[in-house]
Amino acid sequence: MSVRSRAAIAWEAGQPLEIDEIDVEGPKAGEVLVRVVATGLCHTDAYTLSGKDPEGNFPAILGHEGGAVVEEVGAGVTSLEPGDHVIPLYTAECGKCKFCLSGKTNLCSSVRATQGKGVMPDGTSRFSKNGKMLHHYMGTSTFSEYTVVPEVSLAKISREAPLDKVCLLGCGITTGIGAVRNTAGVEPGSTVAVFGLGAIGLSVIQGAHLAKASRVIAVDINPDKFEFARQMGATDCVNPNDYDRPFQEVLVDMTDGGVDYSFECIGNVNVMRTALECCHKGWGESIIIGVAGAGEEISTRPFQLVTGRVWKGSAFGGVKGRTELPGYVESYMRGEINIDDFVTHTMKIDEINHALDLLHEGKSIRTVLTF
Numbered sequence: 001m002s003v004r005s006r007a008a009i010a011w012e013a014g015q016p017l018e019i020d021e022i023d024v025e026g027p028k029a030g031e032v033l034v035r036v037v038a039t040g041l042c043h044t045d046a047y048t049l050s051g052k053d054p055e056g057n058f059p060a061i062l063g064h065e066g067g068a069v070v071e072e073v074g075a076g077v078t079s080l081e082p083g084d085h086v087i088p089l090y091t092a093e094c095g096k097c098k099f100c101l102s103g104k105t106n107l108c109s110s111v112r113a114t115q116g117k118g119v120m121p122d123g124t125s126r127f128s129k130n131g132k133m134l135h136h137y138m139g140t141s142t143f144s145e146y147t148v149v150p151e152v153s154l155a156k157i158s159r160e161a162p163l164d165k166v167c168l169l170g171c172g173i174t175t176g177i178g179a180v181r182n183t184a185g186v187e188p189g190s191t192v193a194v195f196g197l198g199a200i201g202l203s204v205i206q207g208a209h210l211a212k213a214s215r216v217i218a219v220d221i222n223p224d225k226f227e228f229a230r231q232m233g234a235t236d237c238v239n240p241n242d243y244d245r246p247f248q249e250v251l252v253d254m255t256d257g258g259v260d261y262s263f264e265c266i267g268n269v270n271v272m273r274t275a276l277e278c279c280h281k282g283w284g285e286s287i288i289i290g291v292a293g294a295g296e297e298i299s300t301r302p303f304q305l306v307t308g309r310v311w312k313g314s315a316f317g318g319v320k321g322r323t324e325l326p327g328y329v330e331s332y333m334r335g336e337i338n339i340d341d342f343v344t345h346t347m348k349i350d351e352i353n354h355a356l357d358l359l360h361e362g363k364s365i366r367t368v369l370t371f
C-alpha cells in the first residue's frame, strides 16, 4: 500500500525544489517506513542540488539530517517497531560487512552501492509522482514527510529527545564532533585551526573545546560567523581576506610553527591545501571534511607529507551510527552537547527554497524544517 506524502522534489540540478505531494510505497523486506518530524538542511543537500555531485541523481528527494518516527516495518525487520524514534543514517551500520567487522572505519558497504545510485537495496525506488519514478538520496530522503529507509540505516534513539533538535545529529553536529574525537583524536592542550564556520566547522570547534584544546583558531571569509564561533569555544577568529600573504604562513606565525590539527569544513580544494600546510612540521594532521565538486582535485608538495604532516578525511565524523548515535542523543539530553544554538531558523518544508537562500547567503547555520 502507498501513502501520500508532502515533499520537496528536486526535478533537476540548479532548479528550485518543488513542494508537492508524492506517492511513497510501503516498506519491502528489510526496510522501514518512517514519518519525518523534522529535518535540517545541510550544505551537502545544496551541493547535490547544484549539480556538482557526481552521485547526484535527478529527479530526487534530497535531505539527510532527519528526526523521525517508525510507522511500519517490512518483512524480517527485527530491531525496530512502530512508534520507535529514529535518526536516518547516510552511513549505515550493518555490523556484518568487511568494513563493519574491520574495527577500522565507520563506513559500511551493506547498502552503499545502491544508495549512491538513488535506489533501495533491491534496485528500485519507493517514491513516485504521477507514476514517474523519483530517486532516493543518501539512503535517507528526509525532505519527504514519509520516507523508506533500510533497517541498517536507522539509529533508534530515546523517545524523550526532541526530534526538531536531535535531527541535527543526523549529520552536521555529529560530523564535526566525531571528526575531532575519532578521526583526529585531539588531545588536551592541542592547537587547532578550523576552516569554514557553518554547522560543521562550529561543531568541530565545540568538539575541540570539549577535548580541551588550548587554542582553537576559527577561519572564515564571513566575519558574521565569528561571534558564534567564540561562543562555541574559538580562542581566535581570523579572516584570510585581511592578509595579503599566503594564509598558511599567517597561521604558522601565529602558532610557533603550525597547528597540531586543522579541519577543512568548506569543500574548497585550495583551502584544503592551506589547511594541510598550516600544520606543524613532524606531526600536524589535517582532516578534510568538506565535499568538493566533481572533477576537483587536491594538491600539495609531497615534501609537506615527507616532513611529517598527515592528510586525512572524515565521513560522518567516523561515527558508527546505530551503535554510537543514541549516546550522542543522551549527551545532548544531559546538556553536554549544544544543539539548540545551531538552529538559527525553523520553518515549514514549504519554505525550503528560502532556507536554501539563507544558507547560500551565509545567514543561517541550520534551518530546521517541519512537515
Ligand code: NAD
Binding pocket: 042, 043, 044, 047, 171, 172, 175, 195, 196, 197, 198, 199, 200, 201, 219, 220, 221, 222, 225, 240, 265, 266, 267, 268, 271, 288, 289, 290, 291, 292, 314, 315, 316, 317, 359, 362, 364, 365
Ligand atoms: P555552510 O555553508 O553552512 O558553511 C560553510 C562555511 O564556509 C561558511 O561559513 C562560509 O562563509 C565558509 N567559507 C566559504 N568559502 C570560504 C573560504 N574560501 N575560506 C574560509 N571560509 C569559507 O556548510 P556546512 O553545512 O557547515 O558544510 C560544510 C562542508 O562540509 C560542505 O562541503 C559539506 O558538504 C561538508 N560536509 C561533509 C560531511 C562529511 O561527513 N564529510 C558532513 C557534512 C557536511
Ligand code: AHE
Binding pocket: 042, 044, 045, 053, 054, 055, 056, 107, 112, 171, 291, 314, 315, 316
Ligand atoms: N557523493 C559525493 C561525495 C559526497 C560525500 O563526500 N559525502 C560525505 C557526507 S556529506 C554529508 O553532508 C560522506 O560521508 N561520504 C562518504 C560516503 O560513503 O558517501 C561524491 O563525490 O561522489
Ligand code: ZN
Binding pocket: 042, 043, 044, 045, 064, 065, 171, 172
Ligand atoms: Zn550533511
